[in-house]
Amino acid sequence: MRVVADIPNPHVKITLHSYNGKYILKLEKANLEQIYKIEETEVMGDEGVKALIDEEFIEGVLNRFQDMRDIFVSTVRRNG
Template sequence: MRVVADIPHPQIKITLLAWNGKYLIKLEKGDFEQTYKISEMDVMGDAGAKELLDEDFIEAALNRFSDMRDAFVSSIRRNS
């Protein structure tokens, strides 16, 4: 697995990786992570993969992190 880029963002850690004919977009916030796999054939190189990380995508991912945290906290409360 090759790290293509660490993409700066003030709220989350974004890493673009290449592995086995795919790009992996790894987003991390605290204890949670989201990974998206894209075939190298579906984008135009490293730059094409980076273009997917537009404002709307990042906003949706941040909302998903909130949902993940809420679901996890709810599970802990139910099962403690």
């Protein structure tokens, strides 16, 4: 897997990888991560992937991170 770009964002760490005909968009916040796999044929190169990362997408990603954290904290409280 090859790192194509580190995409600056004040809220999450975003890394774009290329592997086996796919772009792998990896977003990280604290100890959580989300990965999106995008066929290279679905976008117009690296810039096409970067264009997908708009404010609405980041807002959804941040909401999902919050949900992931809440679910994890709940299971730790129940089972820890």
